[in-house]
Amino acid sequence: xxxxxxxxxxPTLRDVxxxxxxxxxxxxxxxxxxxxxxxNSDTARRVLRAAEALGYQPNPIARSLKTAKSRTVxxxxxxxxxxxxxxxxxxxxxxxxxxxxSALIVNTDNDPERERAQVNSLRSRQVEGLIVATAxxxxxxxxxxxxxxxxxxxxxxxxxxxxxxxxxxxxxxxxELAVRHLADLGHKRIAHLAGPQSTSTGTIRLQAYxxxxxxxxxxxxxxxxxxxxxxxxxxxxxxxxxxxDSGTAFTAVxxxxxxxALGCYDVFNERSLxxxxxxxxxxxNDMPFLDxxxxxxxxxxxxxxxxxxxxxxxxxESISEPDRPARSVLLPLNxxxxxxxxxxx
Amino acid sequence: xxxxxxxxxxPTLRDVxxxxxxxxxxxxxxxxxxxxxxxNSDTARRVLRAAEALGYQPNPIARSLKTAKSRTVxxxxxxxxxxxxxxxxxxxxxxxxxxxxSALIVNTDNDPERERAQVNSLRSRQVEGLIVATAxxxxxxxxxxxxxxxxxxxxxxxxxxxxxxxxxxxxxxxxELAVRHLADLGHKRIAHLAGPQSTSTGTIRLQAYxxxxxxxxxxxxxxxxxxxxxxxxxxxxxxxxxxxDSGTAFTAVxxxxxxxALGCYDVFNERSLxxxxxxxxxxxNDMPFLDxxxxxxxxxxxxxxxxxxxxxxxxxESISEPDRPARSVLLPLNxxxxxxxxxxx
DNA sequence: CCTTTGGTTGCAATCGTTTGTGAGAACATA
DNA sequence: TATGTTCTCACAAACGATTGCAACCAAAGG
Numbered sequence: 001x002x003x004x005x006x007x008x009x010x011p012t013l014r015d016v017x018x019x020x021x022x023x024x025x026x027x028x029x030x031x032x033x034x035x036x037x038x039x040n041s042d043t044a045r046r047v048l049r050a051a052e053a054l055g056y057q058p059n060p061i062a063r064s065l066k067t068a069k070s071r072t073v074x075x076x077x078x079x080x081x082x083x084x085x086x087x088x089x090x091x092x093x094x095x096x097x098x099x100x101x102s103a104l105i106v107n108t109d110n111d112p113e114r115e116r117a118q119v120n121s122l123r124s125r126q127v128e129g130l131i132v133a134t135a136x137x138x139x140x141x142x143x144x145x146x147x148x149x150x151x152x153x154x155x156x157x158x159x160x161x162x163x164x165x166x167x168x169x170x171x172x173x174x175x176e177l178a179v180r181h182l183a184d185l186g187h188k189r190i191a192h193l194a195g196p197q198s199t200s201t202g203t204i205r206l207q208a209y210x211x212x213x214x215x216x217x218x219x220x221x222x223x224x225x226x227x228x229x230x231x232x233x234x235x236x237x238x239x240x241x242x243x244x245d246s247g248t249a250f251t252a253v254x255x256x257x258x259x260x261a262l263g264c265y266d267v268f269n270e271r272s273l274x275x276x277x278x279x280x281x282x283x284x285n286d287m288p289f290l291d292x293x294x295x296x297x298x299x300x301x302x303x304x305x306x307x308x309x310x311x312x313x314x315x316x317e318s319i320s321e322p323d324r325p326a327r328s329v330l331l332p333l334n335x336x337x338x339x340x341x342x343x344x345x
Numbered sequence: 346x347x348x349x350x351x352x353x354x355x356p357t358l359r360d361v362x363x364x365x366x367x368x369x370x371x372x373x374x375x376x377x378x379x380x381x382x383x384x385n386s387d388t389a390r391r392v393l394r395a396a397e398a399l400g401y402q403p404n405p406i407a408r409s410l411k412t413a414k415s416r417t418v419x420x421x422x423x424x425x426x427x428x429x430x431x432x433x434x435x436x437x438x439x440x441x442x443x444x445x446x447s448a449l450i451v452n453t454d455n456d457p458e459r460e461r462a463q464v465n466s467l468r469s470r471q472v473e474g475l476i477v478a479t480a481x482x483x484x485x486x487x488x489x490x491x492x493x494x495x496x497x498x499x500x501x502x503x504x505x506x507x508x509x510x511x512x513x514x515x516x517x518x519x520x521e522l523a524v525r526h527l528a529d530l531g532h533k534r535i536a537h538l539a540g541p542q543s544t545s546t547g548t549i550r551l552q553a554y555x556x557x558x559x560x561x562x563x564x565x566x567x568x569x570x571x572x573x574x575x576x577x578x579x580x581x582x583x584x585x586x587x588x589x590d591s592g593t594a595f596t597a598v599x600x601x602x603x604x605x606a607l608g609c610y611d612v613f614n615e616r617s618l619x620x621x622x623x624x625x626x627x628x629x630n631d632m633p634f635l636d637x638x639x640x641x642x643x644x645x646x647x648x649x650x651x652x653x654x655x656x657x658x659x660x661x662e663s664i665s666e667p668d669r670p671a672r673s674v675l676l677p678l679n680x681x682x683x684x685x686x687x688x689x690x
Numbered sequence: 691c692c693t694t695t696g697g698t699t700g701c702a703a704t705c706g707t708t709t710g711t712g713a714g715a716a717c718a719t720a
Numbered sequence: 721t722a723t724g725t726t727c728t729c730a731c732a733a734a735c736g737a738t739t740g741c742a743a744c745c746a747a748a749g750g
Contacts, residue, residue: 012706023730028708035709040728057469061415062706064406065735080435083633086425090452093425097463102449102470106442107435118442124402125447262637288428292607294639357736368700373738380739385698407736410705 011054019050027051031058064126073315074122075105076115077133083287084304085133088155091308092131099316101128108134116141123150129315135159135166136198153315153326155307158200165318165326167311171201174300174333175208178254178282181298181335183216185343187252187280191224193239193264195231195256202227205256205284223248228260236263237270244271251279251344258283258290258299261340265293276342286336295339303331356399364395372396376403409471418660419467420450421460422478428632429649430478433500436653437476444661446473453479461486468495474660480504480511481543498660498671500652503545510663510671512656516546519645519678520553523599523627526643526680528561530688532597532625536569538584538609540576540601547572550601550629568593573605581608582615589616596624596689603628603635606642606685621687631681640684648676 017027022043029035030047039047050056064070075092077085089105096103104127106118115134119141122130129151135142139159146152146162154166182190192209195202206225213220226243228235236259243250244267255261261283268275275281275295283290283299290297310329318326362372367388374380375392384392395401409415420437422430434450441448449472451463460479464486467475474496480487484504491497491507499511527535537554540547551570558565571588573580581604588595589612600606606628613620620626620640628635628644635642655674663671 013708014706024707025709025731026729029729032708038728043728057465059410059706060470061406061409062735063708065404065410065706065737066708068735070406080431080438081633083428083431086428086431089450090425093450093452097451097466102466104447105434105438105450107438120402121442121447125405262634265637288426289607289634292610293637358738359736369737370701370739371699374699377738383698388698404736407705408738410707410736411738413705 010059011056013056013058016047016051016054016056019054020047022047068126070126070128071101072125072127073101073103073312074119074125074127074130075103075133076119076122076130077105077107078110079107080105084156084285087304088133088308088311091305091310092312093308094305095309095312095316101316103131110134112141119145128319129153131155131311131315133157135200137200137203138198151315151318151322153311153318155311156201158328160200165314165328167307167314167329167331168201169302169307169333170330171204172208172211173330174284174302174335175205175254176212177333177335178284178300179209179212179216179218181337182252182254182280182282182341183218185252185280185341187218187344189219189221189224189250189252191226191243191248191250191253193236193243193253193255193260194225194227195260196229197227202256209254221248224250228256231257232259233263233266236260237266238263240264240267252341253279253281255281255283258285258287258297261297261299262293265297276340277345280341280344282335282341290336291338293340298338298341299336301334301336303333306331355404356401358401358403361392361396361399361401364399365392367392376401413471415471415473416446417470417472418446418448418657419464419470419472419475420448420478421464421467421475422450422452423455424452425450429501429630432649433478433653433656436650436655437657438653439650440654440657440661446661448476455479457486464490473664474498476500476656476660478502480545482545482548483543496660496663496667498656498663500656501546503673505545510659511673512652512659513546513673513675514647514652514678515675516549517553517556518675519629519647519680520550520599521557522678522680523629523645524554524557524561524563526682527597527599527625527627527686528563530597530625530686532563532689534564534566534569534595534597536571536588536593536595536598538581538588538598538600538605539570539572540605541574542572544576547601554599566593569595573601576602577604578608578611581605582611583608585609585612597686598624598626600626600628603630603632603642603644606644607638610638610642621685622690625686625689627680627686635681636683638685643683643686644681646679646681648678651676 013027014024017024026039027047030039030044036044093103104122108115108118131153133155135154135157137160142159143162146164152164154164156168158166194206197203226239228239261281264281273279283297286299286301290299314326358372359369362369371384372392375384375389381389438448449467453460453463476498478500480499480502482505487504488507491509497509499509501513503511539551542548571584573584606626609626618624628642631644631646635644659671
């Protein structure tokens with residue numbers, strides 16, 4: 001008549017063991033498929049049955065303490081509110097969850113200080129790896145973490161000089177798609193509102209723009225390139241105004257991403273320019289609801305969900321097989337043609 | 346010459362204790378501000394210094410195991426991809442994170458089975474509470490969890506017959522705002538494309554529509570009300586088509602939410618109807634980029650971030666002071682007038 | 691000088707698992 | 721009968737923190 005009876009606490013391994021008339025250690029082995037062969041199949045059955053009956057759920061915290069595995073990964077993104085990220089996050093969780101892993105999400109707001117703090121908090125929570133969407137070309141923190149042996153996968157962007165696997169869209173191919181589409185429509189002077197050159201995405205897309213312009217034999221003019229400091233509408237608007245004010249002639253613009261393209265829309269309204277009649281625009285990312293705009297924005301479609309899926313898979317892989325050299329992957333893109341692009345008038 | 350020397354593992358409490366020349370228990374007390382007064386301030390200082398020097402980070406897993414507190418809460422939402430949720434999630438994390446808590450996010454896709462499974466997984470990870478955005482009016486699972494004493498806060502929606510605190514926008518006031526705006530413009534026959542009547546949001550908004558119509562002396566006609574089965578564009582489009590096909594006269598529609606309103610836009614294109622000249626529309630939620638639509642959608646603005654903030658605060662409160670009866674809160678709304686509403690022609 | 695008091699600190703148990711080690715039984719072999 | 725083998729399983733020591741308890745010491749009071 002110990003103190004058992006009506007314990008309100010969830011059943012523990014000991015409870016199961018007791019119910020099955022075995023030692024806790026044996027119960028543990030019986031419950032774990034990996035080690036089940038070490039126990040008599042009869043007793044294993046008995047343990048399983050007892051566990052079932054008691055509604056036993058192993059305590060992951062105790063397990064983690066012993067095994068030093070948290071079954072948790074960290075997810076470092078600039079801002080969840082950016083429509084780019086939710087689909088990636090979903091993709092990640094769709095892989096993690098069936099594998100028994102969970103993701104801890106932190107937002108850095110692109111603040112290196114905050115990023116450092118958040119990553120520390122993740123590490124103190126014993127994450128087994130990180131999926132990072134905030135990579136900059138020269139990224140001190142990532143370099144450090146990598147040297148400390150922390151498992152990481154980069155999404156959407158990469159970093160230089162450090163051998164961390166990344167999953168990104170094939171940005172260069174995407175830009176090539178966009179430029180070629182405009183060229184096919186007959187545009188000769190195509191501008192590029194480039195993303196921040198501190199990010200791989202920004203520089204790669206810019207380079208791709210330049211080579212596409214070159215190989216297609218279009219007009220090459222440095223004045224056609226205006227870089228943005230951030231990936232947002234304000235900067236997109238500012239850049240387009242700058243371009244217009246410079247007097248440089250152009251009939252189409254390849255925006256660094258959709259938000260920059262949206263900034264262009266604002267300027268079109270401001271200055272009563274008509275799109276696509278006077279200026280064609282193509283965005284990048286194909287974020288939701290672009291088809292509801294007037295005109296609907298032509299954009300390069302990025303498989304965000306897929307990026308998340310691949311990243312999660314890769315991270316899990318590199319956790320379970322630490323030696324296997326992780327490979328980076330470039331995901332194929334497709335151009336979604338809508339109403340914002342037309343032949344020049 | 347034990348096996349100490351260059352241990353690569355992160356320093357443990359024992360390491361700190363050893364470095365400070367005290368027992369682990371003392372070190373523990375010295376490190377914890379709550380119990381620090383139990384140890385001599387000199388030795389406390391020494392311990393602190395040693396911890397600092399070693400870069401000691403307490404292992405939250407070990408701590409959790411002992412204290413049975415995980416410093417983790419679960420976040421149950423239908424789909425992170427719905428633009429409604431990211432701002433709420435940010436709000437939640439902005440409160441949780443400084444408090445030393447983390448959020449585990451799960452998506453249910455509105456599937457009760459999946460919801461049950463996800464919640465189980467959260468519980469097995471020892472979450473201290475749940476923030477739930479998937480409440481239905483009659484929600485068996487929530488009722489059970491509540492009876493089992495699990496701490497919960499509902500966001501955006503509520504449930505009936507169970508006393509769980511909720512944080513929602515003041516839906517009724519919002520609809521009143523919308524209807525009054527249309528009435529002020531001169532509309533007499535205002536339709537309502539209602540949200541799912543299985544959700545509190547759907548029913549409350551519908552009721553508010555009815556009473557607003559009544560008190561403002563506008564035309565009351567059951568034919569003006571068409572319910573949607575889901576909160577999405579397809580249903581919005583379907584409902585508007587149904588309304589149009591029924592031949593019922595109307596000059597404006599109050600949509601259950603923005604997605605339903607977007608569905609209306611599709612039908613406008615389909616049938617070459619002009620908004621707002623022929624039909625005015627107002628949405629609900631004021632999700633991002635509505636100002637980029639043509640016409641820009643008039644919508645009821647909801648303080649999503651604030652909802653998240655309040656919800657997280659409330660949950661933390663009910664965790665730290667289990668007795669304090671948690672109160673629900675209704676957050677004030679504001680109407681954002683844009684181009685989709687105009688006087689009837 | 692003995693006791694009391696209060697402030698500090700060490701000891702050891704505990705949280706719920708996992709896992710190395712060895713004991714016992716059953717059986718086969720010599 | 722003695723000696724191995726092979727299966728099973730129980731024991732107990734971890735993992736890294738927290739915490740009730742007891743011990744110790746110095747100062748104070750009688």
